[in-house]
Every structure is written in structure tokens, then in C-alpha cells.
Amino acid sequence: MIPKPELQWLAIGPELITAVGAMLVLLIGLGKGAKVRGTVLVLSLLTLAIALGFTIARFHVTTYGAFNGQVDSDELANVGRIIALSSALIAVVFGARGRSDDGRHGEFHALVLSAVCGMGLFVAAGSFVSLFVGLELFSIALYVLCALDAERAASLESGLKYLILGGLSSAILLYGTALVYGATGTFDIAGVAEASHRGVLVWTGAAMVLGGLAFKVSAAPMHWWTPDVYEGAGTPVTAFMSTATKSVAFLVLARVLTTSFAPESDAWVPVVAGIAVTSIVVGNVGALIQTHLKRLLGYSSIAQAGYLLVGLVGWEGSGIPALVYALIVYSAMTLGAFAYVLVLERDLGRDATLADLAGRGWIPEGRSVLVALPAFGMALCALSLAGIPPTAGFFSKFALFGAAVDHGYAWLAFVAVLGSVVSLAYYLRILVELYMHQPDEARAEAFAASLPAPSVAIDESGDPRDEVMTGEPSHPVPATPVRTPGRAPVIALVGVLLAAATLVLAFVPEPVLDLGCDAKMALLDVGSSCTDHQAAEETGGSSTDAAAASPEDVAPVE
Amino acid sequence: MTVSPEWFVALSGVLFAIGAAGVLLRRNALVVLLSIEIMLNAANLALVGFSRVHGAHDGQVFAIMVMAIAASEVVVGLGIVVALSHLRRELDTDDMTELHG
């Protein structure tokens, strides 16, 4: 007789909600017409909102070892879920208008919802099995999403590249898991840490798992897929991928490294530091000459992965709270930047380049300030990505690098800060274009010439080049209708709100850092330094409170 | 057992490397997908071998799930390949350089 397994459904509440939502959306989306389209959109937004509400309401409810040890739903997982769900919510808003012509509405939403479901499972994984299954669930959904953008020929290419490289890294991760299982006899993430048999098998397995997850966070030298896939995928998908995937992968990386492989921290810390340096160098240097905005953001995302890894190096100190804060800030500013990219794309009817930004920061004569607000949001996001004080990006870098310095990795912080100096060169270009250049048609056209062709369908028997050569259209090679230009006020609004959110995060960082502290305490046992610091802060805090009572705190100088 | 499970696992290492060679060296998208299958199968062999080492079922169960997942990946991969085939003549990945730089 099979014993009835204990099922703590609430521990995977958000995943259940999104899974059910995905199926509903899929079913309803089978219908035709604009009404169905609206229904599907509302339904998927609703699903995500409910799941988000559920997660927030139960943020501090932790369940360890649910489903016979497959799920550890804790604060760390909930942070990941919140980022993934919010990012999906925004991506759905971004993608609301796309693909309206072919009568099928459900897939995009169903795939996004499934991906979020997978991410939730991934980030709440209590064992390597659920980790891998969750990873594959969202990865496969993302492969499809990348290839789905019918308006761009490059979309399929990006999907295939992502799938093949992702498959390669999944296989590596799987093999690493197998090796760890072989040495320890368990798939349990916490259980692996307790296994006494630690040898070369565990080390190799840990390295392979680390590599596989580093691929997902698009850290160099596993970054190869990033620029191409970012450019090729539809912008809503890119925005979703660049924030949600990276965030959950980082949190899982933190979970796995600091629990399962905590005994190997003497080895993985330097390796992570090395990956961080490579990412910072490759991302920042690679971005310097990019003109395609999404590609630029792709490289920038590689560099940002490097900065985030710097925080992971200081995991024993304030690294995990810093990482959580930085992930949230990163997600907000990246989504904000992509929102503006999308607004531009809608406006232009094609991909956006740097030259298309020219002069958009100005208020046109006789128009209200509101017109220039989205561009201002973009500028804020760029400043924040560059880490210029007093933006949230500055503070997140500050916290990340500070954690590394605390951990004795001052050289790493030095490299990271130097890298962010280099990054100024390309982030400032965004500002320079927005505020210091006049719009210039010819220049924009010249830049646009370097873009991938807008879905030029090459006929089986013909090549467009033949046509140009011979001068007569031997084989008709039509282009897919170029996207019709239009406005995207909702997306612009979302972008502005996100930019505002980065400001809020800069001036009120505390609640978010506290989330990070909770996440850290979820990861590491009691007596970890986060609690130590809080204790220290309480004693320190009392004196500041006393000082705050009188408006003028009189303090001796010497 | 005469042949100790380590040998099976070692074999899986060899197969894994062969599969990786396919991914790294081949240009035909279909063959690259096949190579990924080989890699996942090699990982499965390792899981199953270790499952035998520990005398526990976890590895086997995981292996079966991996099979389903690998099949899913293949379906999506083939879907993309078929879609691409409507647009291009060759499945040569070297021809897919629309995105670069």
C-alpha cells in the first residue's frame, strides 16, 4: 500500500495559480475575435495579480520540506516569485498589443504563465530534481517565446540559438547533479550539505551546477547567447527574460551555493569572483560600440550579472541582502529601460537604435511636460544602470561591492568599480542622445541600416540578392508588412512608473534590504551575521533615536 | 556484480563528451539537437548508474523525468527547425547569422 504523501499545497500556491491560469488562458484563447483577446489579457493579468497577492500575503510563511522535501518555500523563494511575477505582469502589459492578426491569443499568455510557474518552482526548489524540472519548464517556455515573434525573421534564429545553448547548459547542470547525487546519495539541497562524503565528485558536480546556473544569469564566459537572443526575441519577452530569469537564477545560485555547497565555499568563491570579473569586462567592453538598443542592453545585462556576482562573493556578510536589493533594483531599471525601447519601437515601426533616441528628451514646443517624461524615465534608468549617485543603481552597487570588500575581496570591488567607470561611456551615450543631439533623419537611417532585416522571407527558389543583381524581380520576395507605427501610452506610463520606482528604491532602500535580510536568514542558520548586525544596529539605533528626539544632534567632533 | 557501476558511469562520461562534440562541431541544426539528446542520455546513464550504487530509486525516477523533458525540448527544437525550414533552404547554423556583433 502506498503511503499517502503529505501535500502542502499552500507552499506552491503561486505556482498552482499560474498553472491553472495558464490552462484557462489557453482554453479561452482558442476562440476568435477581439473580445477573446481582451478576455485573455485580463485573465492572465488577473492570474498574475492574484499570485502576486498570494505571495506577498504569505511572504513570511515558510514551509520547509514540503512535498517530501521537494519544495522549500521561504523568503528567498518569495523574493524570487515576486520579481518573476511582477516582471511577467509588466511583460504581459508590454506584449498586450502584439500578434493580434492571426486569431490565436492564448499561447503568449499561457507560455508566460507557465514560465512563471516554472520559475516559482525553480526558486522554491528543495531538491535538485524540482530545481531541474522547474528550470526546464521555464526554459522551454522561454525558447518558444523567443521564437514566437512573427514579425522578425531573427526571432526564430534567436529561439534556436537559445534552445541549443540552453540545452547544452541544461545537460551540464544535469550531469553535475548526477555527480553530486552519486557522491552523496541524495538530491536534497540541504541534504547534500550534510553529506560527509565530499570528494572530487562533489566538487566537479558543484562546478557543473555553478556553470549551468551561471549560464542562466548570462554571466560571461557563458554569455554567448545573451546579445543575440536579447536582440532577436520580441521586446516584451526580452524584458521578461532579462529580469525574471536572471533574478530567479541568481537566487537559486545563492541558495545552492550557500547551502549544498557551503563546505566548498573556499573553492566557489574565487571561481565566482573570476566569473564576475569576466562578466564585467566582457559586458562593459562589448557594449561600448553597440548601436542597437536591445543589444546594448544585452551586453549591459552581462555586466550587471558581473556586479551581482560580486555581491555573492560576500555571502557570509551582507552579500545576500545586497544581492536581493540589487536584483530588485536591477529588475526595475531594466524593465524601465525596455519599456522605453518598446515605446520607441512602436513609434518607429522597427527596432530602435541609439540614433533614434536623439533629441527625444526635449519637450516639443507647445507640448506639455508629460511628453518628455518617458524619455526622462529612460534617462533615469540609464543613470541608475550606470550607478551614478543618488540613484538606486548606485546604492545597489554600493551594497554589493561593500559586501565583497567586507569579505576581503577589495580587489574585486576595485575591478567592478573600474568596470562601472567604463560603463559610463555607453550609458552616457543614451543621455547624450536624448538630451544633447538634434533628431537627425539621415543619421537614424544610417544607424537603422545595420539592423537585422525586418522579417525578409527568403523564397525557396530565390534570393533577394539575385533580384538586385539582375535588376528584375525574378522571384517575388515580399517582406512581412513592417510593423505599423503607433503610440504606446500604457507602456510609456509603465516605464515612467518603473523609473519612479528606482527613485523610491534609492531613497527608501530599507524595506527591500530587510527582505534581503530575511532571505539571508532563510538561507543561513541562526547566528549568521545578518542577525548579528541587526542586534548591533539595535544598540546603535537606540542612541540615534535619542539623538533624533532633539532636532539638533550635538555631537563632539574630536 | 562483476562490472561495477563505476564503469557505467565512466561510460556516461565518454558519451557525454561525444554529445558535447556534436554540439560544438556540427552545423546541421538537427544533428545538434540529436547531440543534445546524447548528452542528456549520458546524464541519465550516470543517474541510473548512481542509483544502482546507492540502491535507491531517486536516480531512476529522475532519469524518467529527464526523458520526458528531453522529449519536450526536442519537440520545441524540431518546431523551430520546421519553422525555419519554411524560410530558408539550409538548416546550416552557420547561415543563421542575422544576429551578430
Place this chain on the structure above:
Amino acid sequence: MGIAFHAWLAYLAPLAGVLVILLGGSRLPVRAAGFVSVFAMVVSFACAALTLLKWNADDREHAVVSKAFTWLSSGRFHVDFDIYVDPLSIWMLLVVTGVGLLIHIYSLGYMAGDPQKRRFMAYLNLFVFSMLTLVLAGNLVFLLIGWGLVGMASYLLIGFWHDRPTAAAAAKKAFIVNAIGDVSIMLGLFLVFRESGELGFTRVFAELPNHVANNSGMAFGICALLLGGALAKSAQLPLHTWLPDAMEGPTPVSALIHAATMVTAGVYAIARLHPIFDLSIHAQELIVVIGGLTLLMAGFTALAQTDIKRVIAYSTMSQIGYMFVAAGIGAYQAAMFHLMTHAFFKALLFLGAGMVIHALADEQDIRRMGGLKKYMPKTYLLFLAGSLALAGVIPFAGFFSKDEILGFLLASGDVYGGWSYAVYGLAVAGAILTGLYGFRLVFLVFHGQPSELVEQYGRGQVMHHGHATNEHGEAPKSMFWPVAVLGLLTLVGGLIGIPGVTNIPGDFLHGAHAAPTREALEAVEFSTAKNWLLALTVGLGAAFLGILGAWLIWGRTTTSSMRTRFPRLERVFQRAFGWDAFYDATVARPVQGIASTTATLDTAATAATFDEVEVAFRDGSRIVGAAQSGLLRVYAFGTGVAFVAVVVAFLWVKGS
């Protein structure tokens, strides 16, 4: 209402100005925008003055820390949004808001007719706000935030005329060099935090000495990193390269940012953080050496410049060198005194130069000037006053402040020994150079035969923004009066620090223990007649020597083409007395050689380092882009290599 209230008001008024102008947008008339920004500065300055009065009335012993709210309290980080009011910050507050106000008024006239004037005034306000963030910061984090903000505002202002490619390049360069400084100071801050666990000034100063041993390597490391930021912001060797290029910005910007306020932030930071710098004598020696070398190098380089603003820019570097020297030996009050007088006379010189440039329709080449005295007598007088102050002629402001530094240097020689005398030698040589380049400018621009361009100006034929530039006789009133006020300050500003008579800077700054002179230095009764008389005499002598030299070389000749360049000097001297030949051989030629060599080297080094680094990065970027070839096999290969590398690295670390 206490001190803190006034200080907060002084701090936030410019921000209000920015917000009003920004939100008003095009609905706000250009005139109104100008008025708003100036009004914000008036409020700010008035509050700063009230803060000073209140401080004196209260007769306080300690700094006032006023907290707005706790910005962040998480883990070990505890950062308040607070301001730190003590004599040092009040001093700086007054300089920034006072000079800032005058320059705001000046800008109203200078930028008249510029289509982007509204934006410009908003940027100016933003800059002042940023500078006050830096000055009033109560903790290291906000110091750093202010540090970054002024860089940002200066970027916006230097690149204001963005349709000039040189301006855009200069703005970028300034920003990046300053960002290097920010990096340095940020890392220093991390180390301070790591060692002391504190970020607020009060606590850091109290805690750090308990954790970092005197003269230890860590102390030197912290100080060196903090100094790196100061060097970049204050354009000292070797991070000085951005300042001359930054002259591409509008002249009021040069006056405000690159003379009076931002560039002196480094000196302020050293004075502010002196309890940290006091921990490492070697770091202080480093400050002195860098300051000494910079003041000499910049002095020589100024001699070989032909752009009127670049001459003044190099002069600024040189004068900040003096402040660094003073700060390095521990004479913080002398440094701050010179900072103030320098703000007066350098702003005066810049704004005077601005009037000349404005009159000649943006001509900045001194080879095309000459004889302007005839057409712009008032400007000439003001410029002359500024130059006299710069050279250090009694009773102008520069005389008292610079000679106080020289006096302290001489006195410190008794404490620290030989190398201190060597630096004193450098400083005196620098003083001679100051007179030389300062009056070279005066003679070349205002004396001699009027050049063709100047003649045209006299005839009212120089057109700018569609109208003749001498319509108003000299310059618009809004431009003239602020300069006149600065001229007055230049004349009397130094009187607050007459040795033995009035020692207001010393008493004010020292009295509240805000910026004490180092004890060792205090021990020397340096107000003794011997040192002072010696210092004053030597200083004055050096100034006159420089002016005399300038007169000999550039002052006596009449034809403008001859007077501008060194290589033609021989012929000039051949016609003069034998003394000239002697002078030529012993002084003029060596000085000429050194000046042109330093100038060439400086330009070359600047161009080489900056451009080559940029080119190298672009090449690197191209390599990354080329590797990202779009070929899936290459990606798979790269990814595969990455995985193997991670495994190998992991095993290698474990194995070793």
C-alpha cells in the same frame, strides 16, 4: 529656529529653484526662469549668512548634526540623511552660495539670447545644490553622493554647448576622470567602513583611530584612496587633464565650477576628513609633494598657453596646488583662507575674461587681442585687480592668503625639516611664475597696440548673436556688477586675515576645532616676527619679480605679433640693453624652455593617456563584437570552454 534650520534652507533653496524651472518648462518665461534661479540663490546666500551669524551668536563648541530622516538602516549600514554644520562647512557654504549668487546674476547677461538659457539656469542651480550636498554632508555616503552629483552637474554644464563636438568630448573626459576619482573615494569609503563600521563623520572620526593604527599601511591605503578622489576633483597631478579641456563650457561655468567651487572640493574634503588624514603622515607628505609639483607644473604650462581661459585654468590648478600644500602640512585654516580668496579673485578673472570673450564674439586666442584697455577700461581695472591678487601683491586678497601658506610652510620647516624647505622653495618659485603668467595675460590682452579684432570692436563691428557686442559700451550691467562686487571682495577680502592683526579665518575655523592646525605646527610660534616678516617679504618679492619679468618680456613691446611667442624674443632683446641679453640667457630662455616643454608634455600626456585608453577600449569592444559572430558553433564552443574552465578552476582551487 536654530542653525540647522537655516542651513537646511540654504541647502534646499537651489533644489527648489531647479524644480520650479523644470516643472515650469516652456510655460515659464525665460526671464522668469532666470529670476527664479537667482532668487533661489539669494535665499540660499541669506540663509548661509544667517547660519554664520547664529553660529557666532551661539558660541558653540561642537558641530551640529541635524538629521532629516534615517535614509537607511540595514545590517551594519546605518546612513542618515543629515547635514553637518560646523565652521568649516559654514565657511564653504558662504563661499559657494556667495560666489554662486554673483555668477548666477552674471549668467543672466552672459547667456542672454541663448535659446537654452532656461535650461542653463536650472543646471546652475542644480550644480549649487549638488555642491552643497557635498559641503553639508553629515556622513561619508552623502559626501560621495555630492561628489558624484557635482560631477554630473559639471558634465551637463561643460557639455552645454553640445553642438560643439569639442565641448561634448571635454564633458565626457571631465566626467570620466572624475568618475575615476569617485571610484577611488568609494573604495576608500568601503575601507573606512570596514575598519570602523561607521559612516557618519562624528562616529568615524571617533572610531577610526581605535581601529587603524597610526601610520599603518591601512591608514595610508585609506588616505591614498580618499586622496585619489580629491586629486581628480581638484585637478591635481596626475588626474588634472580634464580641467583645461573643460574650458569649452560657458565662461560662467568655468568661473563657478572650475575656479570657485567644485575644483576646491578636494581641498575641502581633505580638511573635512582631516582626522582620517592625520592618521598617516606619509599620506600627508604625499599631498604636499603632489601639491608642490602641481603648482610648479601648472605655472609653467600656463606660460605657454594662448587661450585666455586655458591660462586661467592652469593658474587655478597651480593655486589649488598651494591649498594642497597647506592642507598637507596641516595648515587647514590657511588652505581654507586661500580657498576663499581664490574663489574671489579667480571668479573675477574668469568673469573678466568672459567679458572680453563676449566683447570679441567668442574669440579666446590672446594672440588676436591687445590694447583692449582703451575700449574696456573698467574691465581692465577689474582684471588688473584680479591679477594683482593672483600674483599676491599687497593689499589684495591673494597676498594675505598665499603668504599665510608660505609662512606656514616656512614654519613647518622647523618641524618637519629639510623637505619642507624644499617645498617652500617650490612654492616661492611658483609665486614668481604666478606673477609672470598673470601679467603676461594682462599685458597681452589689454596693453600694447590694439589688434585688428580689437580695432573692429572699437568700431562696433564685432557682431554676436546678431548685434554689435559693444552696444552697451562695455558689458551689460547684469554682467558688470557681479564682477565689480568680486573686485571689491578681491580688494578687501584678504583683510580678515592680516597676520598679527586680524586672524579671523584662523580663529573661526580653529576656535571650534573644526579644522585645527596640526599640533606640531601650532607648537611653533609662527606668528613670531621673524617668520612672518621673512614670509611676507619673500612672497611679495616673488610677486614683484614675476610682474617685472612679465613687463620685461611682454610689457614693453608694442607690436602684437612679436609679443606673443617666445621664439621671437631674441630679436626683441637684441635691440635692448646688455642686461636683456643677460636676462635672456639666464632667465627667459630656461623659463621659455621649461614652459614649452611642460606644455608639450602635458598636452601629449593628456592626449595619449585619454585617447589611447579610449581607442584601446573601442578595439576591445570590436574584438568582443567580432567574437560574437552569430555563428552558433562559435557560441557553443565558447560556452563549452567556459564550462570546462569553471570545472578546471574549481578542481584546481580545491586541489591546491
Place this chain on the structure above:
Amino acid sequence: MTSAFLVAGGINFDVPGSIFEVALFALFALAAVIGAIVVVSASDPFVSALSLLLNFVSLGVLYLMLDQPFVALAQVLVYAGAVVVLFLFVIAYLGDRREVFSDRRRAKLVWPFALLTVLGLGGILVGVIIGSDFPDTVSKLADTAAGHDFGTPSAIGETFLTDYLLEFEVTSLVLLVAAIGGIVLGLTGRARHDRMRKLMQTRSADQQKAVHASAEAELRRTRRTAPTAPRTDTAADADGGKEPAS
């Protein structure tokens, strides 16, 4: 239980030190390796797919030798039965698409290093596995918790429905996503194809102009990138050497 299956074939492998078992392992290991190598090196995708079948079936036998009949069964059913068939179907649908063994200069530069990387990877894995000991290897399955049920469908089913129930369910979601993907991608490709056809028939002068413009843009880009990735002369490529990996 290996014996249960193999005794049926008249051979008893449970004899201690049986040479047969070693031979069996060697045989099927070799078959698996050869199958894999052919998959990777064959120029005809059809051959590749069929060799994959060989590889999969060999692995199935190896699973049997590891006392895991259910996995072996699943291997043959899922992989050989479904995946390979799917591949064969797609290959047949796409027609003969042999890889042209030409090579781009850049890729040529890379392949020896790629081979080296792969050899390194294999070397590390094998070395690590051989080098580490498994002191607690279970020699007698009867001693394990599963006992004689080890590897049987009922035992696996129990594990599936207790410990791994969640993953079991989620895997079905993965399959659903894959199904969506397969359909959508197939249809997307189809839709693009159809749109192309439709436009072909109703092409206006404007569209012709647009096509020319985009084609010219493409050409420009091709020329610009020509030194690095020539896309034009397929004929020249065809002359390239045979890929050495074969």
C-alpha cells in the same frame, strides 16, 4: 532484476565473476559509443537519427544490467519509440538536407580547439569518476530498502507517487508547454510561409519597392560583413574541405 530478464534468454549472468557480463557490458558500451560517434559525425541526418536508435537501445540494455528494467523499458519506449521517430519524421518531412561539409574560415579556426575542449571534458569526467571511490556501493540489492523490488515498475511507481509527485505533475506541464510550442511554432512558420505566398500574388508596386530596399539593405550588410562571414558564395563554400570531425 537482471537475471529475471536474462535467464529467459537461457544465459545465467549471476554466476560470480561471469565473463559474460563483462563481455555484455563491453559489447553494448561499444555499441553505445559507436552509435554516439556516428550520430555526431554522419553527414546524413537520417543516418544520425538511426544511429541514435542504436545508442538508445544499447543504453536500454545497460540499464537492464544495472537491475533497472523499468527505466530500460521507458528508454526504449520513449526514446526509441517516440523521440527517434519524431526525428525521422521531421527529417523525412524536410527532405534530403545533407550538411554541406564546407567550412567558414572562422569555424575552421575553432574546431581543433573545440575538439580539445571536448576531449578535456571527457577526460575530466572519466578521470573524476574512475578516480573517486564508492565505498558504500550496494552490492547486494536485497540489502537495500527496496529489497528485491529494486527497479521494478511498482517500486518506481511508488517513488513517483510519493516522493516525486510534484515533479511528476510538473513534468506534465512541461509536456504541455512543449506541445504548445510545437503547434505554435509549426503554425508560425506556416503563417509566415503563407503570408509570403499571398503577398507574392498580390504584389503592388509599392511592395516591390519595399522589397528592393530591404534586399539592398541586406546586400549592404552582407558586403560589410563579408570579410568575416561571407554569405554570398555558397559555391565557394562547397569547395571547402571535409569536416574533420567525421
